[in-house]
Amino acid sequence: MKGISYSRYGGPEVLEYGEVRDPKVGPDQVLVKVRAAAVNPVDWKCREGHLDAVLDPVFPVIPGWDVSGVVVQPGVAVTEFTVGDEVIGYVREDFLSRGTFAEYVAAPVRTLARKPRNLSFEEAAGLPLAGLTAYQVLVKALDVKQDETVLVHAAAGGVGSLAVQIATHLGARVIGTAGEANHDHVRALGGEPVTYGEGLAERVRALVPTGVDAVFDTVGGDALKVSANLLAPEGRLVSVADPEVLGYGGRYAFVRPDAEDLRKLAELAEQGVVSVHVQETFPLERTADAQRLNQEGHTRGKIVVTVDWETEEGGA
Template sequence: MKAITYRRYGGPEVLEYGEAREPKVGPDSVLVKVRAAAVNPVDWKARAGYLDSVLEAVFPVIPGWDVAGVVERTGPAVTEFAAGDEVIGYVREDFLSRGTFAEYAAAPLRTLARKPRNLTFTQAAGIPLAGLTAYQTLVKVLEVAEGDTVLVHAAAGGVGSMAIQLARHLGARVIGTASERNHEYLRQLGAEPITYGDGLRDRVRTLAPGGVHAVFDTVGGEALTESVPLLAPGGRLASIADQAVVALGGRYVFVRPDPNDLQDLTDIAERGALGVEVSSVFPLEKTADAHRLNEEGHTRGKIVVTVG
């Protein structure tokens, strides 16, 4: 099969396009014919070796954790899916080797759910990692409820844009930080936009004089520390970007595969409450260019690689 691989850690230049062995399918897994795979910051961070202390790399590594595709065949213990089913997945294992930037990907059942019928494969590929991150943070950590006011940092990005939509679905009011050029986009998603940087506290207090009930940080650093005084009494703080949040009384969140959570996202998308903004699309052989663009850090929505 055709795939993207890297044989050593490094920059985008280590990514190679060529032939790779089709993955074996275990008893509790399915083989997915990949139609699209989204690019996430963790992809290039893993490729650069930043995750080496926690994830063993079995070279050559096929990168990628997000996938949308069609079940080609199933393992002998699988009853949940059949050949021809359209699926999405956050296909993260406890090592780096068998990723989704390939014609086929082996996906454990715990990583999969049914693809939203109202989304294209390109759109649906953007849901798993970003959607699960937003969903698990908002629902399971911040426990956002109807009537809450939520501050979302970097709200125009892949996770931030999902967080706005899901928080609105939960009945919350959302204030989102973004550059001026993305303010109209945030309004379309249902958020009240503000610029980040100097004066952030005053801008948030103008909109929420009594403070916010929850802060969802996707940036870390100054954005995180500036958020603490903006919390209302009993307010909750979570970050997916900076473990210093723990010392500030909040929670650090690292997304995990969960088929039930992923199916919830599919259901929400099919009700029209969750969409995916695809900013750029690359063919599989141009994955290195997709990585370069993602590393720039100014993406609105998702960057997606299509296969076939």
């Protein structure tokens, strides 16, 4: 089958398009014919070796954790899915090797849910990792309640845009940091935009003089330091970007595959509570370009890689 792989750490130039090994389908896995796979910052961070201390690479690595596609072969012990089911998945293992930027992926059932019927494959591919991150942080880690005020950093990005929608659905008032060009987008999602950068603390304090109840940090660094100083006396702070959050009395979160959480997220999508904005799509062979664009750090919503099955040939 065709796919993207890299045999050493490095920049986008280490990504190669060509023949990759066919996936083996375990008893509790299903073989998914990939229609789309979303790009996430963790993809290029893994490619550059930034997660080497916690994730062993088995080269050549096929990158990618997000997927939407169609089940073509269930494992012998699988009862949850059948051939033809449309699914989404956050297909992460505890090592780097068998990712989703390929024509097929063998996905454990614990990583999958049925695709929301109202989303395209491209939109659906952008939901699992970013959506699960937002859902698990807001619902489980921060335990956001109705009428609380939540500060979401990078509110127009992949995780942030879904966090704004979910927090609003939970009944919270949402303040979201974003560049001025994305302020209208943040408002459309249900948030109150504030410009990030110098003077952020003053701008947030002007909106919430007593401090915010919860902060969802997706940026780290200076934003994390500012966030800690914006909390109300009993405020909570969670970061998905910077473990230094522990030094501020907060919590570090790393999204986990969870079929039940993913199913709930898909239901929210079908109810129209959350939507996925796709900024741009790239064909599979241009995954390097997709990662370059994501690495620039100004994405509104998601960047998605697609497999064109009308022109692609080959299979597992």
